[in-house]
Amino acid sequence: MTSQDYKFEGWLASDASAANGTMQWKEFEPKVWEETDIDIKITHSGICGSDLHTLRSGWGPTLYPCCVGHEIVGIAVKVGSQAEGGIKVGDRVGVGAQGESCLGRKGPCEECASGNERYCGRHWAGTYNGTFMNGSKSYGGYALYNRSPSRFVVKIPDAISSADAAPMLCGGVTTYTPLKRNGCGPGKTIGVIGVGGLGHFAILFAKALGADKIVAISRKGNKRDDALKLGATSYIATDEDKDWAQENGRSLDLIISTVSSSKMPLAQYVSLLKVDGTLIQLGNPEDGSLSIPAGMLIMRGAKLGGSVIGSPGDIREMLELAAEKQLKPWIEERPMDDANNAIVDMNNGKSRYRYVLVNKW
Structure with missing residues (x-):
């Protein structure tokens, strides 16, 4: 499958009113491709409280248009020649809240060198609402496809379902x-x-x-x-x-x-x-x-x-424990088509205890 075989489309917020359920389904331009990247055909995307904060610019001005969602699970459909992690096309993979740090670009900072990328002080790009080193904006998982640097893409253990794995990633x-x-x-x-x-x-x-x-x-x-x-x-x-x-x-x-x-x-x-x-x-x-x-x-x-999120090593370790202990989060699956209603319901405290958006493929 080549990049011409699919389009990047998703739920875009144009202003703070999107938190009230007014996101619009549109095409967007993903990160400019680099050989360290991986494209993911999204099957599941968890709804996180951070999504609501970002949609309404609650933590500062959001870079609209914005596609939120940083609990992404899907299938790798394109893998760069310099991708890390041994991921192959067809693997089930996930992405959490961080999309990029300084490691591998300018020589690692102390935090990245020690496996603590989540606290990188030189460069920190979120999986959405961020800016990559190549100048591209980051767009999240309320979408059909996601493109992320391979360092922050992890394999999902066979023992964990995609729906259960998604909200674990943040x-x-x-x-x-x-x-x-x-x-x-x-x-x-x-x-x-x-x-x-x-x-x-x-x-x-x-x-x-x-x-x-x-x-x-x-x-x-x-x-x-x-x-x-x-x-x-x-x-x-x-x-x-x-x-x-x-x-x-x-x-x-x-x-x-x-x-x-x-x-x-x-x-x-x-x-x-x-x-x-x-x-x-x-x-x-x-x-x-x-x-x-x-x-x-x-x-x-x-x-x-x-404390903030977890670095890729933390995510892998957590997934291993979850698989070993057969840990089951309390989730409710919602159709990706229903994303606007789902974020309103979550904001009103109706989730018990996480919503997961599911694409129909």
Whole structure:
């Protein structure tokens, strides 16, 4: 199959109103081809919260027209002569949130050289809404085809379905990586703030990594049963459980916070940490900055940090664990044709817990 055999078409946002379900199906010009690239015939594309933030320019001005979607799974249909990873035409592959870093172009920076491409400080192009080194814009997975640099394309293990794999490529690895790197495992007690798309993955991976205790934390009690089915051992509803902070103080080794609000009670969350405990923030609020609870951190010797997505090595490692543990995310498949309605439903909190768009081929 040659590049002339298919067109790059997808759902394009022309302005911030697209977040209300006004994306339009149009043809777009992909990245100018390089022999390090791979073209993917998209079968599945997860809907991520980042898509909504980007559609409405919530994190800064979006490069409209924009095609979002960075949880892409499909079939490799064109593989450059200098592509990495041993990928061949016909392989089932995926792409997460990052499309390019400096590695291989200007000599690797310290982060890229150590397999930590997600923190590259020289050049960082998102799978969508970014600019590649060759000057091309990046377009995402709400589409028929995707073109990405091969370094950020990974093979999907046979044991994982395409629909299950798609949301793991951003949502899954965004929670797996900080759990693994901050010592989640046997003997550890883990807190997960927010039982949504990211939070449900955090519970699944904390269990897969062998945590002794997993506490799901949400404002309301309506997700208690879901959290326990996912693998949580207990649940805190902060709007309903009186004295929740005092009753659960100094009980957690590690907290993963997935919520994106500057109004979260961060000091109370930190109070749940044991001495030397760590809280890792994943959600990036649009509505302001988080205030550092200095006193609470000081009196517990606690650490407050952040984490973003996962590098290709993290994604491969996560997929291996998911295959080994037969991890099953809670997803609902939606037709690619229904993308506008699906993003509105997700924004209204209807997903339990990830939507995956499916192309009809």
